[in-house]
Structure formats: structure tokens, C-alpha cells
Amino acid sequence: MPAATSDPEFMTITVQVKRYDPDTETHRWDEWQVQALPTWRILDALHEIKWEQDGTLTFRRSCAHGVCGSDAMRINGRNRLACKSLVKDLNPAKPITVEPIQGLPVIKDLVVDMDPFLQAYRDVKPFLIAHGNEPTKERLQSQKDRDRFDDTTKCILCAACTTSCPVFWTDGQYFGPAAIVNAHRFIFDSRDDAAEERLEILNEREGVWRCRTTFNCTEACPRGIQITQAIAEVKRALITRRV
């Protein structure tokens, strides 16, 4: 995106990025001035830096429209998607800070190793498990049954929630909000038969009981999922043994 500096709408913003150099294993903060429009997203500013100023800056992004969940970053101290955060919403008068999401090993600059996060996701068996004979027609579901887990179907696995959770930060063993959200999506699905199995997995030492309801995850979720409520519903299902 070429910066048309003659456009009066353009302003100079300062972007500070916390970088990690895997060769020297050192962290440092780099700072760039970018000509940006107030309606630019932080991702546009990062592109401007990478394409025009410093090609070594490394970050993930795929769709760039808030659907793929690749570009979760800690922007101005809060986990957000770089492609959904506008410059004008972040007080452009001050430097905008961008860091990798916390609690996962950093590979380079803003790129973190997502394996531990995705392993927790795999551990809750995030796929339909149905016993008995396969129906000859589709598996019908009432609107009410579908609504039961509608909120948790919105997850894009960006890890903004899990890496904003102070319990996950401590030792990385906690399943984390994202895994619980995706377990919730199947536990409360009337077509699924493995609710009991998933509840047992989340009942273990590193499961839902480590949640301290700090609501960091709910605040961080770029999809607006009521994560803490979903976790509470899983806790309730474990106590009452009813889904």
C-alpha cells in the first residue's frame, strides 16, 4: 500500500515491535514511523514496515480479514487480531506497541510456536463422535438444539484467549480457554455422543477447574465469544452430570 503522503488524511504513527532473533536468542524493541490513514488496520502498518522499510520483520497473516486467526498479537498490551484493530481506535498520538502473544515459545519476531496450543485442542477431541448406526438421512437438529452451542462454533483458533489467560501463563499445562470452547461446541451438540468422554478429559487436573474466572479470555476474543460463560457451563455439566 503506497503511502500517498500528500493526502491530508495521512498521519505519522509510531509502531514499536518487540522482536526476537532466533540466531542470537535475544529480544529487542524496534521502532518505525509509518504514514498511515486512521482507518488503516495495524496489519496494514505492519505490511508497510515489512514491504517498504524492513523486510526482516516476521509475522503471520493469511486471510487478513479476521477469519483465519493467524495474526493474533499483543497490541498495546491486549491480545487482538492485527487485521481487526484500526489505527484510530488505538490512540495514534502515542507509539503503538506490538508483541507476540504470551505464554507460547517465540520462534521469530511475532511468530510463536502454536503446537502446545493445538495439542490442547486435539486433546478434547474436536470432532463429531456418534455411536450406533449411521442414519440414512442427515442428522436432524432443532433450532433450539443448534442454538445451545452456537456461540462456541465461532472460534477461529487464533489463541488470543488462551494466551491472555494468567493461569495458562504460569506453566502452560492448563488446557486453556480455546480448548474448552471447542469441547463445549461438541459437548452441547445434540448429535454428538461423546459428551461424557470430553467432560472426563476436562475434569482432570489441568482442566476447567483451573479457571479462575478472570474474564481475560472473554475480553480478548476477537469473535466476541462469551468464553467464561462457556467454561462455567462445562463446570456445571460436570457437577450435575447433565448436558
Next chain:
Amino acid sequence: MTTTPAIEAPRAPKTGQKLRSRRTSRAGRTNFELYSWLFMRFSGLLLTFLVLGHLFIMLVLDGGVEKIDFAFVAGRWASPFWQIWDLLTLWLATLHGTNGLRTVINDYAERNGTRVTLKTLLYTASIWMVFLGSLVIFTFDPSIKA
């Protein structure tokens, strides 16, 4: 581009830290954490009444803290009602606090050795406190010299 010195990220993973992997232990699949979570809720609720009631009686009713002396305690513990009230407060508060500290230690102790040491200290202190407190409540003798 200007470069400023690095600032350590809050709680970035330390090198060598164990992260969740396919081999992460499946141990601990009991209902212990469920019961401990429920216990925290119910004991907390009960303690609100027990502790606030205790404070109100001791500090506000009939002349406040000045009235508390040996005779006052002796009079109260003559009644099974206050014995049970105090016993419940003692047990619930100690177990509630112990369980809370247990989770704090689980969260913040990084090495196994530290974790075991701190928990041993914690459990020893709680058992000792519950034991001594219960002993005093039940064996309190009002006829000894004040």
C-alpha cells in the same frame, strides 16, 4: 528505525519449560479438583456468615472488644452452640485457605522440589492448626487460673 534495549516480556515461556505435548500426563483423572472447587464455593459462602457474625459479636455487640477476657471466652465455650460455631469457622477457614494456597503453589512454583517443599510446609501447618484449635475448643477448662 531506532532500536531500544529489550524489555523482558511478562511471563514469556522460560527456556526448558515443559509445555503441553502429546505426552502430557493423563494422570489426575479423579473428581478431586471438582470437589475442591465446590468446597471453595460452599465454604466461602458459609464463612461469610460465620466470620462476619463472629466479628460482629466480638467487636460491635455489648461494648465491643474491651469485654473479651478469660471469663467471656469461658462463658461462650460452655455452650455447644459456640463450640460448633468456632469449630466450623476454624476448620472451614483453614481448609479454605489451604486449598487456595495449594492452587497458588501449583501455579507459581516452577520446580518440583519447590512445589513439594512448599506443599509439605503448608499441609503441616494446616494440620497442626486444625489439631491445636480443635483440641483447645474441646478440652478448654474454665476452672484453670486465668
